[in-house]
Amino acid sequence: MLLSIAVHTPAYSAISAASELLTYQAPQALPAGSLVRVPLGNREVLGVVWGPDTAFSGDLAKIKPISAVLEAIAPLPASWLRLVHFAARYYQRSLGEMAISALPPALRDLTVEQLARRLKRKKPADAHAVTADQALALSPEQAEVCEQIDKNSGPFLLFGSTGSGKTEVYLHQAEALFQRDPDAQVLVMVPEINLTPQLEARFQARFSARLGEGAVVSMHSGMTAPQRLKSWLAAHTGQARIVLGTRMAVFASLPHLRLLIVDEEHDASYKQQEAARYSARDLAIWRGHDLQAKVILGSATPSLESWWASRPASSQDAGGRYLRLAMPSRIGAGQMPRLRLVDMRQQPRQAVFAPALLQAITERVERGEQALVLLNRRGFAPVLFCGDCGWKSDCPHCSAHQVFHKTDRTLRCHHCGFSQRVPLACPSCGNPDILPLGKGTEQLEEALERLLRNVQRPDGQPARIARIDADTTKAKGALEEKIADVHAGDVDVLVGTQMVAKGHDFRRVTLVAAVQPDDALMSSDFRAPERLFSLLLQAAGRAGRDAAYVAAQGSAVEMWLQTQQPEHAVYQALRRWDYSGFAAQQLQERRDAAMPPFAHQAIIRADARSQQEAQAFLRAASELAQSQQLLQGSEVFVYPPIPLSIQRVANVERAQMLIESPSRKALQQFLRAWQPCLHWLRAHPEHKGLVRWLVDVDPQAI
Structure with a gap:
């Protein structure tokens, strides 16, 4: 039986450029979503079965067999596969990279035997001092908002003043959902790890007694690999009814997901800034639409994209696709x-x-x-300065200053992490009177x-x-x-x-x-x-x-x-x-100015050994798009390459090129057609000085 399997292939490799799914042999058919271990080069890696390979026409003798099936874990649901497929397409990443990076790190390295031992191991219950929390009486504004959420399909933008009681609305909606559907699951996202504990305490207090121990779990990068695996498994099996997490939680396997909440939806932290640069807020909207689940975006200061998407209808405008719900008053007057x-x-x-x-x-x-x-x-001050010769505490590896930290008398670069002791005198002229600038x-x-x-x-x-x-x-x-x-x-x-x-x-x-x-x-x-x-x-x-x-x-x-x-x-x-x-x-x-949300943008970034090499790659990519007539008749405009505002980090020079279009569809079509050109250029000998390139769709920092 031939299977198409998603694996995380090396970045920019011939495999990654040529095919998103690899073909393997299995002794029997496996359902889509099954987790398997497969050989890749001289390694054994985790893979996700995407389905049978019915199009293969090559030499069967060259097809490697799968190594093992992780039978202890039920196949990932079809909705999860659709989410990963959409994210990979939209954010211009390989399917294997998106699928494997969306799974907990512990799953990627465990063998079948190690996983079986871990699942059998009895986990001690987490100690929580949970105080019972009774549902509060809703204010008139909260009651009106909840009524609108119950009557409409959404998505909803909950525009609530700080202190207006948005969290109580979230709790009320989750409570009402569990009364209607005892098996339902809820995903609640926050932008930063430090906001997770207090929100978890609120949900634990409200729901642990009625839903049982382990019904509320967290997912964020501050947890250890075993903790993240435990939470992921609880969500995947349906034991966890409420999942609280940062942006990574948007990829949690939740087979009974019925409500998605994105708190502080305006926060830029929902945009991943490394590897697959996805927006967890936007993926939550897509996932809710795909599952016909309700989505609530909450903020006192919504992003302008969400504000525009929730504009009321008028005689000249049909209105946005979100329903805006306002709670302008603070609780308790x-x-x-x-x-x-x-x-x-x-x-x-x-x-x-x-x-x-x-x-x-x-x-x-x-x-x-x-x-x-x-x-x-x-830090204490952004930079140290010598008034005699003009020396500043520049980082030797970045085009940025080292920040003065007085508590341990160090100079630290907040970009590459380089640290050194504060000099006793100016390294340039010997002046002992070097001063901090800024606060x-x-x-x-x-x-x-x-x-x-x-x-x-x-x-x-x-x-x-x-x-x-x-x-x-x-x-x-x-x-x-x-x-x-x-x-x-x-x-x-x-x-x-x-x-x-x-x-x-x-x-x-x-x-x-x-x-x-x-x-x-x-x-x-x-x-x-x-x-x-x-x-x-x-x-x-x-x-x-x-x-x-x-x-x-x-x-x-x-x-x-x-x-x-x-x-x-x-x-x-x-x-x-x-x-x-x-x-x-x-x-x-x-x-x-024809800027978002009235235009759609992507950035292609090149990192190289020199700024000249980085910009040369981007110029060649633009010229190749022109020669291949990818821009002919399209609504896409490609700007010239420029250095980033901090153009050198860790001795790597960085340049970027902005791509813009009034049409999201036209931009996506261009990026998809452009990908083979970028992979071809990456392998060309003229660009051997290139370290990496990446595409950032809907960038949050330019």
Whole structure:
């Protein structure tokens, strides 16, 4: 019996370029979706049976037999195979690469015997201190939203203000689904790992008692390989009824999936930035459509693509394909904070905090309240600088600066990971007085500890400062511990990056301050204003979430922005907390410039030993498309190649070329026809200096 099997072939190999499925012999027919071990070169690898090979006409003697069948695992459902097939086609990757990378890493390496032993091994139950959570009475807005979800097929864009109770809507919808369909499964996605624990606790508290132990599982890259395999198997067998995870969870094998929830749907973290560059949010929409399952996208600041897709119908427009549901009010009659713009041009030079902001933070601490200080840059300073000769702490392997980390006196490149000790003097001229330029979260923490050293809490204890960023949360459990300290009131001022700006329910925070947000506006990416608006509005939503607490304190809930450009449109829209107006203005600019969502884009990137070689490959690819008449009569436009904004990383030069079209279909047809040309060029001797190339469809960073 000949079978077509998907395996992860080496990138850019002749096998990968020639065929997406390989043919193997099996002693008997195997159903599509069966997991097998097959020989590939001198290795044995995991494969997924795609079906019988009825078109083979070569020499049967050359066809290798499969090595083993993973009979302990039921075949993957047909819906999973369709999802992988679509993702591979749309994101221009091989079927084998997409299929195998979508499976847990432990499955790729285990033999049949090892898998059997692991499945037999009794796993200790995870210890969870689960507190019973009763369903809350829905507010009128929540009830109206749930009614609309019940009556319509979706997809739905849940446009809910921060603190409006979107999570309770998710819980209510899952509960109603389980009452209708006892075997149903729910997929809930969050953009970052640090948001998983609190959401898992909510779902565990609501459903573990009625659905049983192991009904709620997580899937994210912070788990060990055995943990991920355990969660995947629980989902695949139907034991797990609710799967919570980051973008990788969109590929979970869920045979009874009926509801998909994408929380904070606007977040760029849903776009994979390595290997197969898929968008988990967009794949969730496709998967819901394929399964006729309901999809809920939730956000206080939706992506402009989703906002446009959910536009109401009008006399000139049929409207979008999503149904927009609004929840503008915060639970408990809480109000969004009052925005205070601080013009740093009028403040003392070199001031980290404006005096008025420092006074406001002091007053909060003295009343026992909490303040959140946001700066989306870790480390002490972005660069060290010599005023005598102009030396800067550049990375020797990247076209970027090494960041100064004062806590361990190191210079670290946040792109390639290179690290070294801080020099005692300027390496160029010997000047011992080298200075930090710019600010990072370490510097803010140090400044606050100095400025608030004489400030006391109501209990007479000194003010306590904490920092949450990628550096302070490396150790296992460190993030959960720090978040717990904030909830317990053991932290008075929390300094952090975007990690603390979204999703967290800090009940005692009455003041949020954003320091140096202008840096985000310096980006060349046309999405920079949208992302800054989203980050700041999400951060503002951490303040005043407990209306009863705020009323008892008698405090004014505030957000302070320290900026050099108080007149900027982003800040003026924030002053009114007017997302709708901001989105309308941004969409008009996008329409005028023919940018997404009014156009569709892809990027081809080349990495090479030199910038000249990288751009030469891209120019040759463009010329080959012209000579093969792939662009003739199409609506596709190919721009000239240019270097990336950070053009060298780890001694590899990087260049990119933008492809754009008003038609998604035309862009996809062109990319599919172009793939053989790119593989042919990759093998050409003229381009031996090329390290790799890749295609990024619907890129989120340009």
